[in-house]
Amino acid sequence: MAFDYSTVFRPGLPPAAARWSGFPKYNFVGGHNDGAAVPVQDFIDAAAAVLNREGSTLATHSLESGSQGYLPLREFLAEYLNKSTGMTDTADDILLVSGSLQALDLVNDVLLSDGDTVVLEEAAYQGAIQRFNRLGVRGIGAPLDDGGIRMDTLSNILDDLKKDGIKPKYLYAVPTVQNPTGTVMSEERRLEFLNLARKFDVPIFEDDCYADLTFDGSRPRAIRALDDDGRVIFCGTFSKTIAPALRVGYLVAEWDILSRMLAVKRDGGSGALEQMVLGEYCPDHFEDHVTKLRGVLKGKCDAMMETLAAEFGTTAEVEAPVGGIFVWVTLPDSVDTMKLFEIASAEGVAINPGAEWVVDPATGTHKMRLCFGNPTVEEIREGVTKLAEICHREFGVPERGSNIER
Amino acid sequence: MAFDYSTVFRPGLPPAAARWSGFPKYNFVGGHNDGAAVPVQDFIDAAAAVLNREGSTLATHSLESGSQGYLPLREFLAEYLNKSTGMTDTADDILLVSGSLQALDLVNDVLLSDGDTVVLEEAAYQGAIQRFNRLGVRGIGAPLDDGGIRMDTLSNILDDLKKDGIKPKYLYAVPTVQNPTGTVMSEERRLEFLNLARKFDVPIFEDDCYADLTFDGSRPRAIRALDDDGRVIFCGTFSKTIAPALRVGYLVAEWDILSRMLAVKRDGGSGALEQMVLGEYCPDHFEDHVTKLRGVLKGKCDAMMETLAAEFGTTAEVEAPVGGIFVWVTLPDSVDTMKLFEIASAEGVAINPGAEWVVDPATGTHKMRLCFGNPTVEEIREGVTKLAEICHREFGVPERGSNIER
Numbered sequence: 001m002a003f004d005y006s007t008v009f010r011p012g013l014p015p016a017a018a019r020w021s022g023f024p025k026y027n028f029v030g031g032h033n034d035g036a037a038v039p040v041q042d043f044i045d046a047a048a049a050v051l052n053r054e055g056s057t058l059a060t061h062s063l064e065s066g067s068q069g070y071l072p073l074r075e076f077l078a079e080y081l082n083k084s085t086g087m088t089d090t091a092d093d094i095l096l097v098s099g100s101l102q103a104l105d106l107v108n109d110v111l112l113s114d115g116d117t118v119v120l121e122e123a124a125y126q127g128a129i130q131r132f133n134r135l136g137v138r139g140i141g142a143p144l145d146d147g148g149i150r151m152d153t154l155s156n157i158l159d160d161l162k163k164d165g166i167k168p169k170y171l172y173a174v175p176t177v178q179n180p181t182g183t184v185m186s187e188e189r190r191l192e193f194l195n196l197a198r199k200f201d202v203p204i205f206e207d208d209c210y211a212d213l214t215f216d217g218s219r220p221r222a223i224r225a226l227d228d229d230g231r232v233i234f235c236g237t238f239s240k241t242i243a244p245a246l247r248v249g250y251l252v253a254e255w256d257i258l259s260r261m262l263a264v265k266r267d268g269g270s271g272a273l274e275q276m277v278l279g280e281y282c283p284d285h286f287e288d289h290v291t292k293l294r295g296v297l298k299g300k301c302d303a304m305m306e307t308l309a310a311e312f313g314t315t316a317e318v319e320a321p322v323g324g325i326f327v328w329v330t331l332p333d334s335v336d337t338m339k340l341f342e343i344a345s346a347e348g349v350a351i352n353p354g355a356e357w358v359v360d361p362a363t364g365t366h367k368m369r370l371c372f373g374n375p376t377v378e379e380i381r382e383g384v385t386k387l388a389e390i391c392h393r394e395f396g397v398p399e400r401g402s403n404i405e406r
Numbered sequence: 407m408a409f410d411y412s413t414v415f416r417p418g419l420p421p422a423a424a425r426w427s428g429f430p431k432y433n434f435v436g437g438h439n440d441g442a443a444v445p446v447q448d449f450i451d452a453a454a455a456v457l458n459r460e461g462s463t464l465a466t467h468s469l470e471s472g473s474q475g476y477l478p479l480r481e482f483l484a485e486y487l488n489k490s491t492g493m494t495d496t497a498d499d500i501l502l503v504s505g506s507l508q509a510l511d512l513v514n515d516v517l518l519s520d521g522d523t524v525v526l527e528e529a530a531y532q533g534a535i536q537r538f539n540r541l542g543v544r545g546i547g548a549p550l551d552d553g554g555i556r557m558d559t560l561s562n563i564l565d566d567l568k569k570d571g572i573k574p575k576y577l578y579a580v581p582t583v584q585n586p587t588g589t590v591m592s593e594e595r596r597l598e599f600l601n602l603a604r605k606f607d608v609p610i611f612e613d614d615c616y617a618d619l620t621f622d623g624s625r626p627r628a629i630r631a632l633d634d635d636g637r638v639i640f641c642g643t644f645s646k647t648i649a650p651a652l653r654v655g656y657l658v659a660e661w662d663i664l665s666r667m668l669a670v671k672r673d674g675g676s677g678a679l680e681q682m683v684l685g686e687y688c689p690d691h692f693e694d695h696v697t698k699l700r701g702v703l704k705g706k707c708d709a710m711m712e713t714l715a716a717e718f719g720t721t722a723e724v725e726a727p728v729g730g731i732f733v734w735v736t737l738p739d740s741v742d743t744m745k746l747f748e749i750a751s752a753e754g755v756a757i758n759p760g761a762e763w764v765v766d767p768a769t770g771t772h773k774m775r776l777c778f779g780n781p782t783v784e785e786i787r788e789g790v791t792k793l794a795e796i797c798h799r800e801f802g803v804p805e806r807g808s809n810i811e812r
Binding site: 032 | 443637678683
């Protein structure tokens with residue numbers, strides 16, 4: 001008399017997950033990173049050192065650092081962020097979280113209710129878009145150009161909302177290596193952004209999760225660093241610079257809101273071992289590691305760009321990213337990238353269909369996001385070549401490959 | 407022009423968290439564990455071994471194991487649970503989660519909506535009670551005796567609900583070292599429990615988070631092991647056997663519901679490093695470690711019981727726990743343990759007021775829960791002595807201490 005769980009599921013559940021069947025052969029999705037770049041030996045050394053010194057503190061939730069997370073890691077971050085972004089926050093202003101996904105969830109849990117409005121970039125992180133949808137929050141996409149959010153159209157959006165008596169709960173931006181378009185917002189534009197936020201009296205949620213990974217190592221001052229009003233909530237993560245499986249991210253904000261996010265962080269603490277290992281590893285190694293990783297990613301990016309050019313030719317419109325782990329590609333109108341995604345997936349090539357990475361799905365129908373962080377250079381070349389073949393076969397474009405007439 | 411976050415907080419937020427101010431001197435709360443028992447050297451060795459072998463897999467969310475979590479750890483659990491509980495599940499039936507708190511959250515996210523009913527033990531884990539309250543779920547407390555939930559009164563509760571046309575979404579129990587009363591439900595009663603669940607066609611959520619810690623090492627077969635209908639969702643954790651700061655727990659259930667919990671587990675994966683270290687450590691060390699820990703906890707329990715007897719005398723009604731890390735104490739009607747908690751807290755003694763550990767707060771007014779897992783034997787003796795002094799001073803009981811007339 002097997003129990004029938006369908007009689008007890010709550011309404012509105014997403015579809016059941018499928019059984020894990022391994023990674024696709026050509027895996028151009030997800031925030032995965034370069035395996036060879038994981039600093040294994042340094043991690044072993046860091047783990048030994050910190051466990052020797054403080055291992056017994058694992059016996060208490062919060063170690064000996066309290067609910068904001070392992071203090072030495074917060075101290076490292078305060079110093080690193082000051083050096084790299086101009087922020088002047090201290091360890092007390094930082095909350096360690098289980099990846100930037102939890103940062104998103106905490107900000108949303110404190111600010112958002114069904115029916116609220118948020119303004120975000122018109123092309124954005126799929127996970128953020130899905131969260132707004134699930135929360136019943138209306139996301140308004142602000143048009144982008146090669147410098148990030150356009151301030152003229154943003155101003156219009158905020159004006160129109162105001163005329164309707166609506167104040168967005170926050171403005172959400174990924175201003176340094178924007179996801180998925182890969183742009184960087186200049187300091188000048190960041191100041192305009194802050195002026196608009198002040199004019200309309202709204203906070204900004206600045207998600208800087210790719211910001212350490214500009215290929216030339218440059219990075220504008222954080223919006224939070226340029227802000228005098230305490231209106232910017234900042235988040236970052238070690239997922240992109242070190243390893244996503246660690247699940248260590250961070251929020252930086254005024255105590256006024258940080259204390260509220262702490263109050264809704266009911267998970268008994270984020271994983272302590274990773275925080276301890278990173279706290280031990282980072283002061284001596286983080287910057288060298290990131291410098292090295294940038295080089296690795298630049299090489300993979302070049303392979304991606306070259307293969308796209310060789311295999312798709314003018315069919316694929318793509319700006320060379322200035323950093324990060326993905327490219328954003330526009331294909332001809334005849335290509336439905338959702339269909340391409342489904343077919344390619346069945347043939348071992350995983351891509352992100354553009355419709356899931358834009359606020360208005362209709363604007364992403366011919367776009368796709370391809371991640372190059374994890375596959376090897378060889379896999380990138382083979383996989384993109386295969387993708388072009390599939391695309392040609394299904395949609396008739398591209399017409400010519402690098403060597404062969406299709 | 408500092409931004410005023412109070413203008414954007416969503417309604418219904420809990421109060422802001424306070425700044426961390428360290429642990430109380432006598433810390434009789436929380437799921438904290440014994441610091442000296444954390445297997446530091448073995449952890450260092452395990453970390454080195456697993457990172458050497460597989461460290462580069464940290465580059466991908468899910469390592470190489472998929473979203474159910476690190477496969478070797480699931481394989482260890484399948485074998486261990488078979489040996490210790492009679493369960494016959496495999497690694498495929500297990501989902502690794504971020505502590506049993508996440509297990510609670512996933513079960514609730516899949517089954518519960520505002521207005522639903524759950525039947526639970528009349529005295530229960532504070533975190534579970536708070537979750538039901540926040541979800542707008544009605545929790546009905548089933549009376550307990552020294553063998554756990556009484557089946558006669560449970561039967562009446564289910565009958566009465568049925569007459570009102572109500573089916574509880576699930577029956578929630580902590581049957582092995584019940585939290586907070588410390589009892590163990592016999593196999594005979596577990597079979598009655600299953601019969602009632604079958605009769606009323608409801609699932610059971612079996613939370614076995616203290617079950618490895620009976621002082622004599624005995625453990626009845628899990629309710630899930632005795633069940634033929636697949637109606638039992640089981641969870642456990644490494645927080646109580648190894649260290650709570652690791653945040654590693656596990657769910658065991660039919661794929662029908664496990665796949666739904668996976669679909670709502672949107673955190674990008676639970677922390678991988680802890681899972682890898684435990685996966686390496688446990689096969690060779692877990693059972694010896696737990697055996698040793700039981701001895702340590704028994705010693706602390708004895709100290710707690712002795713000091714309660716010496717300092718509170720007949721004023722404190724307490725059953726000796728058969729395992730775990732806490733005692734459940736009933737004081738005279740003249741003692742309001744919420745008041746005692748507040749006053750003692752200000753004087754460096756942290757206790758759990760009973761009203762927060764029972765479904766009907768009025769039934770917990772004179773009860774308190776004291777944890778002995780983390781404090782040293784000396785701290786236990788000193789802290790409980792101090793608590794008795796405070797209690798005497800504020801409420802006039804106890805009247806006599808071990809040596810001195812109060």
